[in-house]
Amino acid sequence: MYSFLALFTLAVIPSMCKGLHENKCKVVSQDQYIEVGSDTKIVCQTSCVHGKVFWTLDNGYIKESTSNSSHSALSLRNFTKRSATLQCHSADTQEVLGGAIIRTYTKPSKISCLLHYDDQATQGLPDLFTCSWEHQTDASLEVNYTVLCDSCARQSEICNSQKTTCTHNYHDISDKIPLVQSSRVTVRAKSAAWEASSDPYEFSPFSILKITRPHISVLAASDHLLVEWSLPPFFQRKQRCQVKYSKAVDEGGPEWVLNKTLETNVGKGEMVIEKVESCHNYTFAVRCALGEAPWSDWSHERTVLTKLNKRDVELRLWRKVAEADKNGVRKVHAMWTGIPSTCQDTFTYMIEQTPYKEDMTGVNHTDTSCANSVCDVKVNQGARRINLKIFHDDWMMEDSVYVPAVGESLPQVTNIQTSTLEGVILVSWSAPAQPVSGYMVDYTHNGNEYFWKQTKYTNATLFDLLDKKPYNITVTPLFDDKTGHGAQTLHICSGVGDPGNVSITEIKTTDKSVLVKWDVESQEACSGDVVNYTIFYGTQKGPQLNVTVDSTARDILLKDLNPDTQYRVVVEATALTGTTKSTEEFFHTKRFDPRLSAALGVSGGILIVLVLSLGLCCAVQWRKFKEKPVPDPGHSSVALWSPMSHEKGICPFPPFHNPAESFCDSIYTEAPRTSTSPPAAGSHDNPASDQNMTGEYADPATVPAPHIQSEEPAEPVDKQHASFPAETTELLSSEDSPSSPYRSQSPEETPALRTSKQCARAPVKQQEKTPPLTVYVTLDMFEQGQGR
Known part of the structure; x- marks a missing residue:
């Protein structure tokens, strides 16, 4: 430290002297590294300014400093910051005269x-x-x-x-x-x-010294596990060892259990693990250390299957009895909590039937060899006891259950009630009047796999159920040596799921409305009941609209839609447990109202029918008009007159339509009659008849010729026509038949057929002038008459 200060002084004094001459300001020992917790001193040369100076540490003012006219020194004691910035300032101008960065370092x-x-x-x-x-x-x-x-x-x-x-x-x-x-x-x-x-x-x-990991072995006994380990001979000193183990599980990782620490001096050790489950896989590992030295690595893991512990076996025998067949034989499904299938030992299962009354004679015991945990046997209508026996090596376990006789009067529970809560089923019932030792509750979701539990109370909670499955539950009272009759409740769901699948079945559109129909199919027996349906619809870019209807609705009419527009629609079913939606369907509204098109179609059809009917009528009338025969004078009575009439003075060919001539000289056409009276029988019988015929047309067949009038009266018409009963001479222009210009006659008519009373040629009054009438004749009409 002193050497450092000496070097620092030697470096600073020449700098200060040089600064006096150069009149510069600076901080000596920039970017200095010091050890954490040590002291240091920083000098600021102040020859460039007049007046006082001050220091800042990371922009914070520092009071502790010594100054003179040429420099200012700052001492830092027990400095612990990782890094800090020191600056020297002029008190008058606040100008930074210089600075240094102090960093610290630590020792390992x-x-x-x-x-x-x-x-x-x-x-x-x-x-x-x-x-x-x-x-x-x-x-x-x-x-x-x-x-x-x-x-x-x-x-x-x-x-x-x-x-x-x-x-x-x-x-x-x-x-x-x-x-x-x-x-x-x-x-x-x-x-x-x-x-x-x-x-x-x-x-x-x-x-x-971290020793090598130990070698481990595990031995399985019927009621415990023995873990043994060993270390190399070099480490036969005082040791401490730990054992950890875990039970294999189906899901998730195993949870390790660390057992107590053992100490040994012989280089090996052992530990007995008693609290293990039968027929389960356990994994073990061991580590050791010398005294207080670090632990060794864990040994290689060893997995062992535990053996069956008789104390862990609880048979809990039960049975389900079917109805007797026509022969009185009943099938009994015996079931028990069997030996785990993972147990590798050999077990023998035997079902023995015995009569309930031990003093019964003549009844043999029946033994049936069975598989693990289930067995079906047949019994008669009498009361029986089913005995289960399991044999393994040198020990045997057994249990028995009672099977009532057919029609046996036994107590039964009443008022069974069930409820579901978060995946479990709660069952309660009322006890029978007789005292019971307990109750057996069995339940199944498919009729093949049964679960059962025994209780002393009038209620039970069923766990570990399959989700959203219907269960059949039976409660049977138990007595000291008998069982009562079971009371059953059917189809209790372990949980309620979402409603069934919704599918849109039909969409009918008009221009401004659509009829949507849907259906719901429940895929599961425990689907939730639908509370309501919500129909969501809208255009591709427009807002989504919705309508909610109750659970009984299966269709809805959506109105106020835009014509010629594409829409989408989805039906959502809502239950208390969730919702399900149909697939999205698209429909396109029509451009016009279909009712208008139907009305136009009907109107057009009616118009077409009317036009066709009118045309058909016109065609029929036209056809009738076209097919109407042209009158043929050759068929007239005139053509049938006998040539002999010329000799007798009869007028065969009178001028046409001359009123001055006699009636026999005219060819008459149909004209309006002025009188509806029938013609006279003969002119000689009624002279006034000629006068009465003034202004009328008379049929020449009924008017006698002039030369006949002087003769004797003819015989009655009946006598003259007696030889020709089929011929007639009546007028076609009578009141009862359509008008015609000709007399109806037969082609074989002869002059002899005419009336015997012929009119004489006599003048008649001049008739009033009438419009001309069109008459038709043929050239061969006279030839036909002559040839007859």
Whole structure:
């Protein structure tokens, strides 16, 4: 320290003298490194300013300083900061005259050394010597470390490192660090700016010797495990050892259990572990140490399967009795808490049936060999006792259960109630009137795998159930040597899940509305009941709308939609336990109202039918008009008149439509009648008839010829026509038939068929002038008449 101050003084005084001549200000010893907790002094030359100066440490004012006209000195005592900035200021101008950065360094500390083995199978001297320490340094500095032997006659290096640990081969330095005596080492740290050494570390070689890991073995007995270990002969000194073990589990990592520490002097040890479960895998490990030396590494792990401990076996025999078949045989499903399948020993299971009454004779016992934990046997209608026996090596276990007779009167519990809470089922019931010794509660979710538990109370809690499964639960009262009848409750869910799957089944759109239908299918028996449905819908870019309906709805009509627009829709079912959603469906509203299109279609159809009907009617009328026959005068009565009429003065061919001529001279067409009276029988019988026919048309067939009038009255028409009953001579223009210009007649008509009373040629009154009528004749009409 004094040498440092002397050098500092020699460096500062010339600088001060030089500063007087140069009239400069500066701080001497910038970027100085000091050891943590030491003192230092900083000088500020003040020849460049007049007046006082002051110091700041990290911008904080410092009072402790000494000053004169040429310099100011600042003393720092017990300085512990990692780094600090010192500045000298002019009191008048506040100007910074100079500054320095002070950094600190520490010496290595907390040294520990270890003798250990690189190869855990090595015996004898250890392989390696390792020392480690702590040191806080500036990361930007490169520091070299050296481990020095302080106990040696002359301090010598053991190993070098740039880290805070250093390892060297022990065989090379065994003469410096012998096992038979204590040793002392020092760690030196050196950088470009400073150098520091640790305090000496003294140790005994055996106190730092980390021995090799022990060898371990585990033996399994029926009621305990024996753990044994051993160490190499070189370490037969006082030792302390620890044993840890864990039980294998299905999920997650095993939890290690650390047993107590044992001490031994013989290089080996053993420990008995009693509290272990039967037929389970256990893993063990052991570590040891010499005295207070560090622990060795843990031994290799050893896993062993424990044997069956008879004290852990509780059979808990129970049965389920089926209904008797037509032969009176009942199937009994016997079940018990069997031996774990992981047990590798050999076990024999036997079911024995015996009558309930021991004094019954003539009934043989029936034995059945069974597998582990379940067995089906058949019994008759009588009361039986089922006995289970398990054999293993030199011991045997047994249990029995009662099977009631068919129709046997036995007590039964009543008023079974169940409830579900957070995955467990709570069961309660009312006890029968008879005193009971307990109750057996059995339950199953599939009818094949049963679980059961016994209780003395009128309630039970069922744990470890499958999630969201329906269970059938049966409660049976137990007596001293019998069992009562079981009371069953069906389909109690261990938990209620989400509602069933929702699916949209139909979408019907119009221009401004849509009908959405959906359905719900429950995939699980314990699905939650739907409370309500929420229908979410909207356009791709528009807001999402929703409508909520109750649980009974299966369709909804969404209104006030935009025409010709695409929408999306989702139906969400909500239960007390959760929600489920349908897949998103898209639909497109129509551009126009379908009802308008339907109305237009119906109207158009009706119009088309009307047009077609009108056209059909017109066509029919036109066809009738076109197909109406042209009147043929050849079929008229005129063509049938006999040529002999010329000789008798009959007028066969009178002028057409001459009113001055007689009625026999005209060819008449249909015209309006002025009288509806029938024609007279003959002109000679009623002379006035000719007068009455003035202004009328008479049928020539009914008017007699002039030359006939003088003759005798003809015979009645009936007599003249007696030989021609099929012929007629009635007028076509009568009131009962359509008008026609011709007389109806047969083609075979002859003049003899005409009426016997013919009209004479007589003048008639001049008729009033009437419009001309169109008459049709054919050229062959007279030829037809002549040829007849």
